[in-house]
Amino acid sequence: MEIVLALAIGALTASGLWLLLRPRTFQVVLGLSLLSYAVNLFILAAGRLRTDAPPIVGRDGPVDPSLYADPVPQALVLTAIVISFATTALLLVVLLASRGLTGTDHVDGEEGDQ
Amino acid sequence: MSGWMQHLTIAPIVLPLAVSAFLLAFDERRRTLKRIMSLGTLAALIAIATLLLWQVTDGFGLSPASAPYVYLLGNWPAPFGIVLVADRLSALMLLLSSLLGFTALFYAMARWDRSGPRFHVLFLLLIAGINGAFLTGDIFNLFVFFEVLLAASYGLLLHGSGAERTSASLHYIAINIATSLLFLIGVAMIYAATGTLNMADLAERIPAVPPGDLPLLEGGAAILGTAFLVKSGIWPLSFWLSRTYTAAAPPVAALFAIMTKVGIYIVLRLSSLLFGATSGGAAGFADNWLIWAGFATMLFGTIGILSARTLTRVAGHYVLVSSGTLLAAIGIGGQALMAALLFYLVSSTLAVAALYLIIEPVTRNADEEDRIAGIAEPVFDDEYTGALEENEDEVGIVIPGTIAILGGGFIFCTLLLAGLPPLSGFIAKFAIIDALFRHAAITPTSWLLIALIICSGLATLIGLTRAGIDLLWTPAEDSPPRLSVIEVAPIGLLLATCLALMIYAGPVFLYMETAAGALGDPSAYIEAVRGTPPITKAAP
Numbered sequence: 001m002e003i004v005l006a007l008a009i010g011a012l013t014a015s016g017l018w019l020l021l022r023p024r025t026f027q028v029v030l031g032l033s034l035l036s037y038a039v040n041l042f043i044l045a046a047g048r049l050r051t052d053a054p055p056i057v058g059r060d061g062p063v064d065p066s067l068y069a070d071p072v073p074q075a076l077v078l079t080a081i082v083i084s085f086a087t088t089a090l091l092l093v094v095l096l097a098s099r100g101l102t103g104t105d106h107v108d109g110e111e112g113d114q
Numbered sequence: 115m116s117g118w119m120q121h122l123t124i125a126p127i128v129l130p131l132a133v134s135a136f137l138l139a140f141d142e143r144r145r146t147l148k149r150i151m152s153l154g155t156l157a158a159l160i161a162i163a164t165l166l167l168w169q170v171t172d173g174f175g176l177s178p179a180s181a182p183y184v185y186l187l188g189n190w191p192a193p194f195g196i197v198l199v200a201d202r203l204s205a206l207m208l209l210l211s212s213l214l215g216f217t218a219l220f221y222a223m224a225r226w227d228r229s230g231p232r233f234h235v236l237f238l239l240l241i242a243g244i245n246g247a248f249l250t251g252d253i254f255n256l257f258v259f260f261e262v263l264l265a266a267s268y269g270l271l272l273h274g275s276g277a278e279r280t281s282a283s284l285h286y287i288a289i290n291i292a293t294s295l296l297f298l299i300g301v302a303m304i305y306a307a308t309g310t311l312n313m314a315d316l317a318e319r320i321p322a323v324p325p326g327d328l329p330l331l332e333g334g335a336a337i338l339g340t341a342f343l344v345k346s347g348i349w350p351l352s353f354w355l356s357r358t359y360t361a362a363a364p365p366v367a368a369l370f371a372i373m374t375k376v377g378i379y380i381v382l383r384l385s386s387l388l389f390g391a392t393s394g395g396a397a398g399f400a401d402n403w404l405i406w407a408g409f410a411t412m413l414f415g416t417i418g419i420l421s422a423r424t425l426t427r428v429a430g431h432y433v434l435v436s437s438g439t440l441l442a443a444i445g446i447g448g449q450a451l452m453a454a455l456l457f458y459l460v461s462s463t464l465a466v467a468a469l470y471l472i473i474e475p476v477t478r479n480a481d482e483e484d485r486i487a488g489i490a491e492p493v494f495d496d497e498y499t500g501a502l503e504e505n506e507d508e509v510g511i512v513i514p515g516t517i518a519i520l521g522g523g524f525i526f527c528t529l530l531l532a533g534l535p536p537l538s539g540f541i542a543k544f545a546i547i548d549a550l551f552r553h554a555a556i557t558p559t560s561w562l563l564i565a566l567i568i569c570s571g572l573a574t575l576i577g578l579t580r581a582g583i584d585l586l587w588t589p590a591e592d593s594p595p596r597l598s599v600i601e602v603a604p605i606g607l608l609l610a611t612c613l614a615l616m617i618y619a620g621p622v623f624l625y626m627e628t629a630a631g632a633l634g635d636p637s638a639y640i641e642a643v644r645g646t647p648p649i650t651k652a653a654p
Contacts, residue, residue: 020288020292028288032288032291032292032295035292035295036291036295039295039298039299039302042299042302043298043301043302045306046302046303046306047305047306048306072305073302073305076254076298076301076302076305079254079257079258080298083258083261083294084291084295086265087261087264087265087268087287087291087294088291090265090268090287091284091287091291094268094272094280094283094284094287095284097272097275097280098277098280098283101275101276101277101280101281102277102280102281107285107288109277109280109284
């Protein structure tokens with residue numbers, strides 16, 4: 001399972017980074033989204049991978065913590081997802097404003113030398 | 115401490131946040147209400163920051179014994195819950211941010227807050243984020259507060275609209291989202307290596323990290339550090355800064371002057387807590403990197419100042435120079451140097467903010483001149499007032515001799531930034547050089563830092579004098595720019611604060627030395643965080 005997750009993170013990061021360096025604003029937005037997926041998976045992996053282990057402890061008495069998954073990275077991921085979603089939405093608005101004001105979707109607001 | 119005073123630590127975050135949300139409910143036409151509310155909030159923040167300063171120093175006493183004040187959110191004990199920590203350094207930074215916020219907002223009332231919607235809401239949100247970053251005691255909340263301040267800064271940068279601002283914002287937002295992702299990667303790696311995110315808990319656990327996990331920890335810290343260094347504008351990650359700050363409206367740029375210092379503050383805090391002398395295998399991590407990157411930043415900033423064609427560019431590059439100086443000094447370390455760099459941080463932040471505020475009135479005159487020379491004689495004088503000034507209800511008191519006031523303020527700024535005697539800029543630079551000489555062995559790096567400090571001061575002097583002669587000294591044929599009291603007062607307040615820093619340099623330095631002492635030996639901070647018990651309810 002580790003190798004699958006690692007490959008997924010790697011593929012997402014690589015394609016995100018490539019898109020981030022492209023000249024069109026929409027590609028940049030997509031690149032940032034892919035990168036943020038990669039980072040979210042990475043945070044989840046930082047809490048060690050477990051299957052079939054709940055992160056929330058029940059109310060009935062003392063429990064064995066080794067049976068449970070680490071809840072902290074999951075909470076972090078939730079926060080990170082919300083924040084990256086919001087900032088991506090904001091970036092999309094700026095993208096549209098930039099397209100409207102400059103008439104091009106190039107990141108510099110003007111077409112570079114071909 | 116009891117009663118409402120207990121909750122004072124959280125007030126710098128909650129108050130601007132609440133007022134910001136409250137103001138959102140009102141229409142943009144209720145401008146007076148918005149202005150009074152936001153200005154009142156910032157005045158209250160200055161009072162709160164002063165009160166906190168009073169608390170952490172036991173009534174402005176200078177004994178180093180006073181412990182930092184810890185606020186447990188939700189009453190959870192430290193490593194499990196979230197903590198806010200107000201120590202000398204955070205109280206100082208809070209006061210600085212409130213003062214800067216107050217002056218920038220006051221200045222914005224001249225006309226800038228009318229050039230777009232929801233200026234006050236975003237402004238207060240930015241202040242809440244900055245204050246949160248200064249107070250927080252764990253790394254993940256630092257991320258959250260960084261995002262709050264960044265989200266607000268995106269909106270403020272776009273304030274006033276226009277193609278240049280939008281395009282600069284696009285770069286700024288893309289860079290900062292990418293940086294935030296680096297931040298998260300760093301946080302995740304540190305968590306993977308240590309299993310905690312609380313700064314004090316981290317400081318306790320890092321010496322016990324097995325050598326096998328050390329690369330993971332150091333890699334995480336390096337990635338995390340890169341995120342802060344991008345924010346503080348280190349070379350070669352600083353090319354966005356000058357353009358962004360130039361595109362921003364002047365009051366926004368003045369407030370942005372402290373945003374680079376947020377990055378510096380975090381580097382200072384984390385390098386003290388996590389990689390101080392007691393941190394075992396990870397001690398002194400990355401110091402050399404900081405020194406050399408700081409030098410490169412100073413060099414880049416100095417060249418930038420000399421090659422800049424507009425004053426805002428000069429100011430932008432000066433921000434880089436001051437970041438570089440601070441980072442190189444953090445890398446070299448030592449208590450006397452830390453005290454000097456804290457003084458330099460305060461002085462240079464205030465001076466750069468004042469420069470950003472004064473640039474606009476100074477160059478407003480020049481724009482008219484250029485236009486008159488370039489196009490034709492004016493038919494009506496009205497035509498040559500700036501596009502933003504078209505509001506007819508503006509009541510600007512025309513002060514005779516505006517050039518004298520502007521010129522005086524400009525010279526004041528120049529002296530402060532270049533570090534010429536007798537102002538606080540000189541004291542700060544002198545203290546840094548003095549501290550370097552007091553080190554046991556004066557290494558070539560110390561000499562290089564001294565040389566760069568002096569060269570960058572000279573470059574600043576040349577750059578600003580050239581601009582000053584061009585804009586203020588040469589007699590202008592047309593009438594001097596209209597200048598309202600609303601614009602002059604905040605500049606005066608900032609410069610007066612610098613003057614006060616100069617006059618009371620002695621006590622201020624004692625404060626900085628105790629703050630630097632606490633940074634050098636973070637045991638009091640760690641004990642305060644770990645030792646604060648949750649509040650138990652009094653029996654009924």
